Amino acid sequence: MAAVYKSLSKGSSKEDKEADSHAAAERKNKQRVLVLSSRGVTYRHRHLLNDLASMLPHGRKDAKFDSKSKLYQLNELAELYNCNNVLFFEARKGKDLYMWFSKVPNGPTVKFFAQNLHTMEELHFQGNCLKGSRPILSFDGAFESEPYLRVIKEVFMQIFGVPQGARKSKPFIDHVMSFSVADGKIWVRNYEIREVERAKGEAGNDDNGDEPDKKPSKGGPKGGKDTDINLIEIGPRFVLTPIVIQEGAFGGPIIYENKRFISPNKIRAELRKAKAGRHVARMEQQRESLARRKQLGLDDGKPKKEPAGLDTRDLFA
Amino acid sequence: MAKKSATQSPKAGVKPKSQAVNGTSAEKKKDGSRRKSAEQPTVEKMDVDNQEDLEEESSEEEAPEANGKTEEPRSDESSDEDSEGDGDSSDASGDEGIGHIDIEAIDDSESESELDSDDEDQGAKLGKLQDNKDDEEGEDDDEEEEIDVDELEPEDEEDEEQIAAGTRVRQTINNKEALLTSLRRFALDTNPKKVPFAFHQTVVSSKRTEDSIPSVEDDLQRELAFVNQALEAARQGRALLRKEGVPFTRPTDYFAETVRSDETMQKVRAKLVEEATAKKAAAEARKQRDLKKFGKQVQVQKQLERAKQKREALEKINLLKKKRAADGSANLGATEAEDLFDVAVDNELNASGSSKKRKSPGDGKGERSAKRQRKDAKYGFGGKKRFSKSGDAMSSGDLSGFNAKKMKSGSFGGGGGKKKGVKAARPGKSRRKSMAAKR
Structure with a gap:
């Protein structure tokens, strides 16, 4: 009951306050x-x-x-x-x-x-x-x-x-x-x-x-x-x-x-992307050069290795 | 410009398009709106080639969208207008994203894109538009930025429509009218005539601080500009507060809690002291290093000087010898004796040479008194004094004190000597008796 009264009185007082707040708005x-x-x-x-x-x-x-x-x-x-x-x-x-x-x-x-x-x-x-x-x-x-x-x-x-x-x-x-x-x-x-x-x-x-x-x-x-x-x-x-x-x-x-x-997330993403882009570009370059070599018949893709007779692994097998 | 916008009707948003068509400035930004207006029969002032140019531009300008400021799936024809409008805004973002700081320009572009977005009710506004066109031509570009609050509400509905149509336009908003209304709603009255300064204590500087910052990256310049701004404000504020009779300076005997605790300040002070001592020590070390370097220099200098002296002396001798050789042919007989011993050279050297050299022989060593010399001869002078009494090769080789007789006579091999001595001293009893009997 008290709470109700309080709220009611508060409400009324608020109105009053509003009324005089217009007057005192400049000051307060x-x-x-x-x-x-x-x-x-x-x-x-x-x-x-x-x-x-x-x-x-x-x-x-x-x-x-x-x-x-x-x-x-x-x-x-x-x-x-x-x-x-x-x-x-x-x-x-x-x-x-x-x-x-x-x-x-x-x-x-x-x-x-x-x-x-x-x-x-x-x-x-x-x-x-x-x-x-x-x-x-x-x-x-x-x-x-x-x-x-x-x-x-x-x-x-x-x-x-x-x-x-x-x-x-x-x-x-x-x-x-x-x-x-x-x-x-x-x-x-x-x-x-x-x-x-x-x-x-x-x-x-x-x-x-x-x-x-x-x-x-x-x-x-x-x-x-x-x-x-x-x-x-x-x-x-x-x-x-x-x-x-x-x-x-x-x-x-x-x-x-x-x-x-620009959201910081976006900036970070861009940075990451740029970083990834470097790697992608490098891989691309590698692939291209490999392809070119293949085309010229210089390379079969895998490096050939002559079995050397004096290889340690052979010698001490 | 804000006031102007306030006076305008809610439909003011469409006006800029007509203005854009008139094509006064900033054509790049306006292309979207132009094309839109071209769809409407009333606003067809633009020429065709210009339009084409603009279309090219806008297609270029869609590239910067990749940097992520505006994203929208531009798909179907129904959203054609919108996407155009968006191209427009992305244009601005592309421009501004690079980072020049023209706020004015940004606002222009922003407002443009806003305006473009609400062209749903353009048909209704067209009549009005035509009416307004003539008298708006004189107005400046800023006019375009204005939008009324009323316009904002339909915008939201439009958004929903766009979403429904599968397009989402991210708008850039600078609704100045709404901003001003909002400001009016909550702003405190800071009118200097009505309200004392102590009420708000706010100072707005007369000039823009940014103008005095050459580069934002330059910390020193930037902070200096900030300090200057604050200092100006502080001076002004102090003057105003003093005028109003508000206590400003804290008296020295007023103690109260401070924002930063005493410990923190202690730490700060300690750090300062530490820095100062470090600086001092560094300076000291540097000085020492320099001195060392300097000392070395002095040494080198001295050596050089000595070498130079020597060289000069030698040169002089050579010169003299040459001179002698030249003169010698003339008066050989007279100077022969002197020549033999180079007395003249010595004289010359002594004359020109340092006084030190002359002095040092005269100092004492050369002229020992006769008495001293005798004493030295008697007692020795200099040389090693240790082991002077110990045996050496000479002393051990000296056999003058050896006596063979002495060596034989005993005192060596004690037992035999003793026996002999005892016997000689006293015979046995019977022997003594017989000896006595014999006697």
Whole structure:
């Protein structure tokens, strides 16, 4: 009975919420990300997942998801955890990693092929940042050029951007996540912002504009007027090739498909084929030369051998 | 271009064909659509030879399908249109697959193929098409890329039909309209006028990063471009956040859990130190090696110098001798004595030669004092001092101390001597008595 009441009251409250959410939609950015992988991830995929999860204080890491075909079940799972984003690592063949970024209740879903994975640990970079500090998200200018890139940008923004006032987030900003488009792929990097003494030469050339504005906001922890920024990479690194964008969450019509993406299976098959092709060509050549020799009467196909009288086998028979 | 597409009717998808017929640019990609439109009486602007060209092209372009981007069993006549359309798309894939990065071009090709796929309801659209043809001629190629959401739904049905007909066309999709609608549905408001920067903390750089990367393969250049992008964003973000009064810098006394644990950082630092020491050691070793090499060089240099000195001295002597020989005929008598002993040569050598040579004899050995010489003669000087007192051939051959008498007289062969000595010393008792009686 209590459960029924609860659900009913919840429903009504949801309506209320929706009503005032329209008013407060501009202000409130509530994101929760369900981070999980499929079965069959390698250690590297797992570490990458952990790295990303550690950077997402608004994330909820879950156990491995069992199915690879019924991804729509992730919607329910996300709902169960009150998540409105899903970051799903799908490993195939124990080597290929596909990353799904999805906005859960009603899409879209972006599927990427992840390459060049390097986890934080294996990259011996010196950078470090607070766990759960809000990153500055840096997007390449190219993200504004194409609709599909704009969608991807928005998805990244909501998944990787830690919402303001997230529960476990820290109050300072000390890292940048950068997303760049190059070669039709999206390259993801993570840098620490380290404040250094500003060199005299560049003092006040680029921050000149906001220098006076900074003074009123001096109530901050540090004056830091004469500091410059430099970036130190933290990791992880990975490269994402967009494959497909679906309109729904793990379903719905496909609204973008990247034709330039060639599945790694195909690439491997081509490689194998090329390798096999070499052998085939060689055999062909051999056969041809044999045939030619036969035609010229040079060879009967099998090498003749004169029985030599002084053969060891004969001598010591 | 997106806005334009939004304004267009759902049937906008067919328009590009008419445009393609007008043949402004990118003819290669459009051949499929052209041929299709040729089937329809209304859109017959293209000339015949052009069409033939295009057909050839498309037949060529079906080859790249082997690289596996589009696969379809093209079989029966009923799917003629579709397969043509597909040839089109494969064309694009063949082009793009080689790997130049013109996104624009890709989109063109993609949209083309999409458009071609939905020509089921072309008949219905033809009237409209003709109407639109005139005013669309001015529009650019990007127009072709647009498709409405409404169009997408019939596409699925078509797919089923195609499957039923035994053909499966893999479409390349870039449904910009749908993408934008979807974006609108879930996008956060990041309008800088309404929303503070701290709300989203997103910076979109003004320029494309790819433009500053000469080659994607070049790691250094690429990473530099990324860092520059991020740095720009960080600067901008910091300025904006400071303006909004959001704390940015972590104070030094604020300790909290970090993303990378202390152990990891320790490891990183240890690795750094190790690298530094290795580098240092390598440099040291190299220096040592160089020094060794240099030392050898010095040695060689010295030897060469010595050889040179010697050569010079010899030359000088020869020269002098020659000169002497030449002069000798003139004043032979005067210098004969000197000539005999080459005193002049010695003088010359001594004069020109190194001062060392002159010094060393003068140092002491040559001029020993008379007293010293006498002492040396008396006590010896130099030579071996060991075994000076042990016997040698001389001493053992020296028989001056030998005395034969002494040798006979005893002290040798102890027993006889003893007897004799005892007897001589004292006779026996009876003997002594008789001796005494005799006396």
